[in-house]
Amino acid sequence: QVQLLESGGGLVQAGGSLRLSCASSGSIFSINTMGWYRQTPGKQRELVATITTGGTTNYADSVKGRFTISRDNAKNTVYLQMNSLKPEDTAVYYCKLSFIRRDYWGQGTQVTVSS
Numbered sequence: 001q002v003q004l005l006e007s008g009g010g011l012v013q014a015g016g017s018l019r020l021s022c023a024s025s026g027s028i029f030s031i032n033t034m035g036w037y038r039q040t041p042g043k044q045r046e047l048v049a050t051i052t053t054g055g056t057t058n059y060a061d062s063v064k065g066r067f068t069i070s071r072d073n074a075k076n077t078v079y080l081q082m083n084s085l086k087p088e089d090t091a092v093y094y095c096k097l098s099f100i101r102r103d104y105w106g107q108g109t110q111v112t113v114s115s
Helices: none
Strands: 003-007 010-013 018-025 033-039 046-052 057-059 067-072 077-082 091-098 103-105 109-114
Touching (some): 003 103, 018 091, 018 109, 033 067, 033 077, 046 067, 046 091
Antiparallel strands (some): 046 057, 067 077, 091 103, 091 109
16 A cells, blocks of 8 residues: 655754654555645644645645645655745654545654744
8 A cells, every 4th residue: 555654754943943754655646646745733734835746736725935845746755845944844744645545644743844
């Protein structure tokens, strides 16, 4: 089955940067959407950014201009470059792989931004 593995989370000071990676393995269809979502305890999981196989991107307003999503189709890997990080960006970040009929989620990676 499809598996997703996130990496790159950690502790960073406000204004700093982190680069998250999500490598997918298994049977990956050629047409899909990969994305990043984040969640804080007690809150709903929210969309951060998505990117299609063709490179079309979508960002939450809260991260627009600061975060950049990209992907390597040959490696079935999606990245999230996070710049100008703010304490409110602190959350568990989850990788998502979406096919037409099914979604797959990674286990999440913790991002903590200190003041």
